[in-house]
Each structure stands twice: as structure tokens, then as C-alpha cells.
Amino acid sequence: MSTLISVNNLKKHYNKGAIKALDGVTVDINKGDVMVVIGPSGSGKSTFLRSLNLLEEPTDGDIIFNGVDITKKKSVVTKADGTKVKTKVNIDKHRQKMGMVFQHFNLFPHKTIMDNMTLAPIQVKHMKKDEAEAKAMKLLERVGLADRANAYPIQLSGGQKQRIAIVRALMMEPEVMLFDEPTSALDPEMVGEVLEVMKELAEDGMTMVVVTHEMGFAKEVGNRVLFMADGKLMEEGSPDQLFNNPQCDRLKDFLSKVLI
Amino acid sequence: MLSAQGFAATFKYLSMFRDGLICTISLSALTVLFGFILALILAMIRLSNFNVFRFLSTYSQRKLLQRGGFVLALSRFNPLSFFANVYVEVFRATPLLVQLFIIYYIVFAGADLPNFKLFGFIRFDRFLPGVVALSLNSGAYLSEIIRSGIQSIDGGQTEAARSLGMSQLQNMRFIILPQAIKNILPAIANEFVTIIKESSICYTIGVQEIMYAVASVKGATFSIAEPLVIATCVYFCLTFPTSKIIAHFERKMSAGDKRNGAEATNKKRERKAKMTKV
Ligand SMILES: Nc1ncnc2c1ncn2[C@@H]1O[C@H](COP(=O)(O)OP(=O)(O)OP(=O)(O)O)[C@@H](O)[C@H]1O
Numbered sequence A: 001m002s003t004l005i006s007v008n009n010l011k012k013h014y015n016k017g018a019i020k021a022l023d024g025v026t027v028d029i030n031k032g033d034v035m036v037v038i039g040p041s042g043s044g045k046s047t048f049l050r051s052l053n054l055l056e057e058p059t060d061g062d063i064i065f066n067g068v069d070i071t072k073k074k075s076v077v078t079k080a081d082g083t084k085v086k087t088k089v090n091i092d093k094h095r096q097k098m099g100m101v102f103q104h105f106n107l108f109p110h111k112t113i114m115d116n117m118t119l120a121p122i123q124v125k126h127m128k129k130d131e132a133e134a135k136a137m138k139l140l141e142r143v144g145l146a147d148r149a150n151a152y153p154i155q156l157s158g159g160q161k162q163r164i165a166i167v168r169a170l171m172m173e174p175e176v177m178l179f180d181e182p183t184s185a186l187d188p189e190m191v192g193e194v195l196e197v198m199k200e201l202a203e204d205g206m207t208m209v210v211v212t213h214e215m216g217f218a219k220e221v222g223n224r225v226l227f228m229a230d231g232k233l234m235e236e237g238s239p240d241q242l243f244n245n246p247q248c249d250r251l252k253d254f255l256s257k258v259l260i
Numbered sequence B: 001m002l003s004a005q006g007f008a009a010t011f012k013y014l015s016m017f018r019d020g021l022i023c024t025i026s027l028s029a030l031t032v033l034f035g036f037i038l039a040l041i042l043a044m045i046r047l048s049n050f051n052v053f054r055f056l057s058t059y060s061q062r063k064l065l066q067r068g069g070f071v072l073a074l075s076r077f078n079p080l081s082f083f084a085n086v087y088v089e090v091f092r093a094t095p096l097l098v099q100l101f102i103i104y105y106i107v108f109a110g111a112d113l114p115n116f117k118l119f120g121f122i123r124f125d126r127f128l129p130g131v132v133a134l135s136l137n138s139g140a141y142l143s144e145i146i147r148s149g150i151q152s153i154d155g156g157q158t159e160a161a162r163s164l165g166m167s168q169l170q171n172m173r174f175i176i177l178p179q180a181i182k183n184i185l186p187a188i189a190n191e192f193v194t195i196i197k198e199s200s201i202c203y204t205i206g207v208q209e210i211m212y213a214v215a216s217v218k219g220a221t222f223s224i225a226e227p228l229v230i231a232t233c234v235y236f237c238l239t240f241p242t243s244k245i246i247a248h249f250e251r252k253m254s255a256g257d258k259r260n261g262a263e264a265t266n267k268k269r270e271r272k273a274k275m276t277k278v
């Protein structure tokens, strides 16, 4: 089991430090982990997730992704012959390897589903158009939406939009997928279809970090659960440990309030 | 007032109106082109976060607070954006006529512009200052329109694009601008029509556009009403189609706006043909 992302004392402050959205979070995310992040509203879950691919610029701390500290402008890479070279950290390159799925889908409304999926591979990875479209078709079939390739996002239901958002991120062949409350904006009957896709993804061995209020998903699919409160990582462990044998009072309190 | 003789006399000089029309179209087209490019650049600058003194904020937060708000403010100061803002505000707050005169009589006063004639009759040394003044002016207005258009796009769009690895430029080009421009197309149409109408002000520096033709014909025929009627018709025939053409683009760009709108059927056929080939 090797570490994919190593988060070290991550801090994110707003308003000159008056708001500590993240207050020193340290955690290692291993390859193949399905890490579920839970916690009360305002505890910093979204901030944590969005810091991982630098949608939020951390105030302090490091994020080592694939051996590179992506919070720094430059990184020192040790070559095979032992010499050290300073290279510029290209955050766009690293972001390609981190797929992200948002609560509000954020599909591109002016583009068809097919174009939503192929735009980044074609423009960023310089993939050939037919190659990208063939790949997109395969993914669309996998989520049962092949017949909607030419539809526009507005013509889809919420659950369908979110499934498209997931496969759009998969088009870039990321090493890790970040989910920020992917089912929170969905009607209850659509939650299942999205969780199903995520579950399959986990079974395929994808590394995932999932912020969610779906405790059932956390128990069934997650292999690690983080509990956050006040910008701090309060407790961490297997789903069984956290849900059946919570240690800190904040977690006990939190669990007593959420439906499991 | 209007008389048949007056029109008969005026029609003898119809070629002057034709020349004026050509000149107005060239003036407006170049203004739209340069004004739009300038506006895009201005809008980008105003929305950029190019803080030259950002290194100041690499001090630790506490040190920064001790040094007081000034250093913090300085570290967030974006001089490019500041000057772009000043530019836009000044050009929007002063009359176009003043700007035109300043550019013609002061800025271009020393410049020895070549004396050649565009299309064989438009005097370049007057035409160019006209284009410059109109472009600078419309650039200021258009940049404000574009800026508001860009800001009206949900931040989630940029986040999605960036999280897919797109650069800031690719995000602008493929995601933000297409949506923003679609939203502001009515305002842009309005501005283009305004440019055509306001180009008539260049008559005051001797650019041979439509109003110049009116004045010439008046001098030759001693009638003013008939030339003005013709000028009115010519302007209307220019501005009306312009707004209609842009409205057409607006409809074309609105794909994906309506739930009961069509799917991209042409592409569907194309894609099917491709797939059966494989
Ligand atoms: N741009 C910002 N400016 C100021 N404060 C912010 C900003 N973004 C987030 N915060 C604050 O940071 C804290 C953490 O926010 P965050 O969105 O990470 O919480 P969360 O755990 O995701 O909550 P939720 O479950 O409601 O989504 C909150 O107190 C929030 O008010």
C-alpha cells in the first residue's frame, strides 16, 4: 500500500486568520483508499477536499502528490543518477490526475454531453477527436447514458447529470477522484443511481476521497472514515471503528444527530 | 422644406452618399474590430490577479498584521488592473467629441501621417485618428459589458474546467467566453449600433463619412432637408440589419438553453456515420 497524497499540517485561513476553515490537517491517502470525510456543516470538509487539487490555495502546509509538493511553485526532483533539479510545479498537469465531482455537477451548459466529456482530453491531452469520442461512448455505456450523447446538460435529470460529471472526470484517467457531496443536490430517488456508479468505481480500485452525508455509503464502500470538526481532523479509522465505537464526544454527538 | 426639385438636385450627388456609406462602414467595422480586441484585453486585465507586490504577503500572517494594513493592501494591489479601471472610467465619463479632438489635434498633431487615400477618396490622415478615437471609446464601453458578462458566469464552471486540467486561458476560451458572450450579445449589438451612429461625429475632423456627404451636398444644392432624409435612411439601413444579424447569432448560440430544445442532431448523424465506418 503506497501513499498517493500526503497532507501535512494543512491550514486554510480566511479574513486574516479570523476564520480557520482548516486548522492543521495531517493525513495520508493511499492508493486504492476510499476515504469518506464526514463532519458537521462548516467543519471544513469542502475546504479540505478543494485544497487537495488547489482550488483553494492553502495558507500553510504541504500536499505531496506523487512525490511532488504541489503547494510550492517549484519542486526539487532527485533524478536517477542522484542529481537534484528544480522544476516548476505545473498545477494543471497535477489537476489532470485528480478528478473532481461537485455538488452542483458543473457541467458545461453550452456543450453537448459528448463535448463536455471530450473537450478536456482533446484540448489538454491532445487526444484525437474520434479516439476521445470512442472512449466517451464506452464510458457513457458504462453508466447507461449512451443514447444521450448529443443532449445538452439541461435536458438531463440531476442523477444523469451527476453520472455524466463522474465520467467526464474519468475521461482524463485520474489517479484519484474527489467527490464533494455528490448526492446532496439530488432528489432522493436519484441518489441510488449515483452512489451505484461510485461503488463500481471503488470496486475497480479507484482511489477516492468522498465528502458525503450518506452514512450508508460510508459504511458499505469506505475503507477509511475521517471525522472533521472546526477545521481539525478529530478522529480517523475504519467505518466499523468510527460508527460503532466512536471515541471523541464531538463524533458521538454528531452520530446521534445524523440518521444512519 | 422637402421638395421634388430638392430631391432631384440631391440625387445628382448620390455618389457622395455612396462614398460616405463606404467610409462609415469602414470606420465602424474597424472600430468594432479594434474596440472589441481592446475590450477583451481590458476585461482580462481588470479581472486578472496580477499582483506585482504579492511577494510582500509571503511574510507570515502575523508579521504582516504587525506591519499594518498598508503592506497587506499593497500586496493585493494590481497596478495593471488599476490603470485599466482608470482608463475605462475616464473614457466613459468624458464626451466622445472631446476625446476625438484631443486625439486628432493633440495626439496626432506631431505625427506625420501618410497622405494617401483609402478606396481612392478617404483621407487616411483624418480617417486614422477617427478610428483610433472611436476604438478607444468603444473599447471602454465594451470592456465593461464583457467584464460583467464574464462575472455573470457561475464560478463552478471555472472550477470544473480547472479541475479537468484546463489552463486559465483554455477555461476562458472554451468555457467562460462562449457563455459570457452569448449572455451579453444584446448589449454588444447595442454597442455596435451605437458605434455606427457615433461614427458620424468624425465629420467634425473631416472624415468623409455620411454626414460629410450631407454637408457637401448642402453646399452644392443649398438644400439641407433632402440630404438629411437620405442620410437618415442610410443610417437606418445600416443599423437595423446589424441588430438583426446579431439577434440571429443569439438564437444560434442559445443551444443548450432550453429543456425542450433540439439535441445536436446533425452531429448525431455525423457520429453515427463515423461509428458504422469503424
Ligand atoms: N471564501 C470564504 N471566505 C470566508 N470564509 C469561508 C470561505 N469559504 C469557507 N469559509 C468558511 O470556512 C469554514 C469551512 O467551510 P467548508 O465549506 O469547508 O465547510 P463544510 O464542512 O464543507 O460544510 P458543509 O457541510 O456545509 O458543506 C466555514 O466556517 C465557512 O464559513
Ligand SMILES: [Mg+2]
Pocket: A045, A046, A047, A181
Ligand atoms: Mg461543503
